Amino acid sequence: MIGEPIDLLIRNSAAQLTQAGIENPLYEARLLLEAASGISLKEQLTQPDRQLNVRQVQVFAEYIKLRSKRTPFAYITGQTEFYGRTFQVNNCLIPRPETELLVDLVLDNRKCWFSGKPRILELCTGTGCLGITLYLELKTEFVDPTVLLTDISHRALATCKANIIQYCEADCQIEAIAADLFPKPHKPQQFDLIIANPPYVRSEDIGKLAADVFEYEPHLALDGGKDGLVFYRRIAKEIKPFLSETGNTVLLLEHGLGQRKAIKQIFAETNLDIEKTIEIDDYQKHDRILGFVLKSH
Numbered sequence: 001m002i003g004e005p006i007d008l009l010i011r012n013s014a015a016q017l018t019q020a021g022i023e024n025p026l027y028e029a030r031l032l033l034e035a036a037s038g039i040s041l042k043e044q045l046t047q048p049d050r051q052l053n054v055r056q057v058q059v060f061a062e063y064i065k066l067r068s069k070r071t072p073f074a075y076i077t078g079q080t081e082f083y084g085r086t087f088q089v090n091n092c093l094i095p096r097p098e099t100e101l102l103v104d105l106v107l108d109n110r111k112c113w114f115s116g117k118p119r120i121l122e123l124c125t126g127t128g129c130l131g132i133t134l135y136l137e138l139k140t141e142f143v144d145p146t147v148l149l150t151d152i153s154h155r156a157l158a159t160c161k162a163n164i165i166q167y168c169e170a171d172c173q174i175e176a177i178a179a180d181l182f183p184k185p186h187k188p189q190q191f192d193l194i195i196a197n198p199p200y201v202r203s204e205d206i207g208k209l210a211a212d213v214f215e216y217e218p219h220l221a222l223d224g225g226k227d228g229l230v231f232y233r234r235i236a237k238e239i240k241p242f243l244s245e246t247g248n249t250v251l252l253l254e255h256g257l258g259q260r261k262a263i264k265q266i267f268a269e270t271n272l273d274i275e276k277t278i279e280i281d282d283y284q285k286h287d288r289i290l291g292f293v294l295k296s297h
C-alpha cells in the first residue's frame, strides 16, 4: 500500500505467500521487493520505514500476485543467476544449479582437452547460459574460442541472443542458430567439445512434475520422448560428422536421475571410438553427467 513502511508491506506480502504455500515467504517477499523497487535487502533491513512510490507499489503487488499463483521467481523477474552471472530466461527452461557442474568439468579439464582455439558446440542451448559461460570463462586463456549454440525454439533463441549481446563483444566468435539438434552444414563443422543438456523427461511423466515446472516451463525443453532418451539416441546416431578430424572430441551430456546406464548402453551400441567415459554425480549424489572422449575418425 502507498504510504505504508516497507517493513509492514513485506510482512503482509509474506503472509500472502505463506497462504499460497511458498517455502521461504519472507525471503522471497524481500527479493521481490528488491526486484520491484531496486531497494536492496540490506537497505530493507536498515531502513524499514522507507516507503515505495506508486509505480513500485503496483509492480510489487503484481509480483506477489504472480508468485502466489506459483509462477517461478525467475519468470517474474525475467532472469536468474548462472555461474555468477545474470541470464534472461523468458521462453526458456530456467537454468538449474546442477548444470554449473558441466562448466566446472570443462574448466577443470581445459588444459587436457584444448590446445589453441577450442571449437565448442552446444546443442539444446535454451538461454545459452552454458555456452556463453564457457566462452566467457575460456576466452581469457584461449584465443578466440568458437562457440556455436543451437536450439529448435525460435523464442528461446531470441532470449539466447539477448544474453549473447549482454555479455559478448560484437565481433565475438559465438553464434546462436536454429537447428533440429545438430546444425546443417556450417562452419566450423568439427568440434573439440560438444555439450548438451537435452530434454530428458519421459513424456508420460511431464504431467507428474511440480506445478511450477509443469505449468510454466516450456514442455519442448522437458519432453525427452517415450523413454526420455530420444535425444541421447539421436546424438549418438548423428554426431559423427561433427567430430574433430585432427584430435579427440569430448562429448558431455547432462541427464536425468537413473538414466546413465541406458545412455552408456546407447553409445556402446554405436561404432563410435570411445577412449574414455566420464561419470559425474550431482550435489545430491544422483547420476547427472555422462561424458565420452571420442577418438578422431
Ligand SMILES: C[S@@+](CC[C@H](N)C(=O)[O-])C[C@H]1O[C@@H](n2cnc3c(N)ncnc32)[C@H](O)[C@@H]1O
Binding pocket: 092, 093, 094, 095, 096, 099, 123, 124, 125, 126, 127, 128, 129, 130, 150, 151, 152, 153, 156, 179, 180, 181, 182, 196, 197, 198, 199, 200, 220, 221, 222
Ligand atoms: C533442458 S533445456 C536446456 C536448456 C539449457 N541448455 C540449460 O541447460 O539450461 C532443453 C532445450 O532443448 C531445446 N530443444 C528441444 N527440442 C530440440 C531439438 N529437436 N533440437 C534442438 N533443441 C531442442 C528446447 O527448446 C530447450 O531450450
